[in-house]
Amino acid sequence: xxxxxxxxxxxxxxxxxxxxxxxxxxxxxxxxxxxxxxxxxxxxxxxxxxxxxxxxxxxxxxxxxxxxxxxxxxxxxxxxxxxxxxxxxxxxxxxxxxxxxxxxxxxxxxxxxx
Amino acid sequence: xxxxxxxxxxxxxxxxxxxxxxxxxxxxxxxxxxxxxxxxxxxxxxxxxxxxxxxxxxxxxxxxxxxxxxxxxxxxxxxxxxxxxxxxxxxxxxxxxxxxxxxxxxxxxxxxxx
Numbered sequence: 001x002x003x004x005x006x007x008x009x010x011x012x013x014x015x016x017x018x019x020x021x022x023x024x025x026x027x028x029x030x031x032x033x034x035x036x037x038x039x040x041x042x043x044x045x046x047x048x049x050x051x052x053x054x055x056x057x058x059x060x061x062x063x064x065x066x067x068x069x070x071x072x073x074x075x076x077x078x079x080x081x082x083x084x085x086x087x088x089x090x091x092x093x094x095x096x097x098x099x100x101x102x103x104x105x106x107x108x109x110x111x112x113x114x
Numbered sequence: 115x116x117x118x119x120x121x122x123x124x125x126x127x128x129x130x131x132x133x134x135x136x137x138x139x140x141x142x143x144x145x146x147x148x149x150x151x152x153x154x155x156x157x158x159x160x161x162x163x164x165x166x167x168x169x170x171x172x173x174x175x176x177x178x179x180x181x182x183x184x185x186x187x188x189x190x191x192x193x194x195x196x197x198x199x200x201x202x203x204x205x206x207x208x209x210x211x212x213x214x215x216x217x218x219x220x221x222x223x224x225x226x227x228x
Contacts, residue, residue: 004156034216043118043219044157044204089157101170102147102217104157 004092006105013080014113020076021108023090027071031095034102035064035075039086047075047088080112116141118207118220126226132193135223139186139207145169146188147217148180151202160203163188164210192225200227 005024013019025033035047048057053068061078077084087107094100119138127133139146148160159172163182180190186207192199202224206217 036219043221044206046216046218049216091157101159101162101172103159104149106154106156 004090004103004105006088006090006108008108009106010109010111012111012113015080015082017080017112018076018078019080019110020074021088021110023073023075023092023105025071025073025090025092025103025105026094027068029094030068030071030092031100032093033066033068033073034091034093035073036089036091037086038089038107044089077110080110082112082114085110085112118205118218120203120205120220120223122223123221124224124226126228127195128228129195129197131195132191133195133225135190135192135203135205135225137188137190137205137207137220139188139205140218143207143209143218144186145208145210145215146182146186147206147208148188148190149204149206150174151204151222152198152200157204160190195227197227200225 007022032051034049036044038044048064050066055066057064063076066073087109089107091102091104093102121136145164147162149157151157161180162170166182177193182188202222204219204222206219208215208217
């Protein structure tokens, strides 16, 4: 995988549902994986930064896991609420040279219906 | 603490003109990165500055340039504007004490090229 890829592209869930999205990134020369939440008309807001294989981070109802060997990360939202509606972006940073820049996926647009 | 500010917020230019966008980072942050967001694309990395030096550059033509001042404020310039340069331009700042430091995004400048 040369780019950062996110799936699904969009997702509609009902309030109270739990959901998860996937971020795939280049596993070679990996340095760090970032997750952001981007609400309409606002700035992207940082959720997590993860570096170690097997890392798990949690913030309220949102959690994320990281597998650096196979190059993927999952973001989980438990009991989705309408205020969780946003685009969720992941970004991978490689180690050294041109790989060092933060490369973003196209995001997963989550809509939570009340 | 004030967040990242970007000016102007909206801009309309015509093809062939040039434009300068400004970004003021969070106080104490020494790293500023610039990104371009176009419909259907993820955030595309333009460049990153740290202590007035360009640390990394994305795959954009030479018409895109930037600089950082001693107070960490940054400007981005696009010369000879093309229709395809219409986009949301975001800047992000970070402390960059550690390479895993979170980037904090500004509200963006919406550039429309007619």
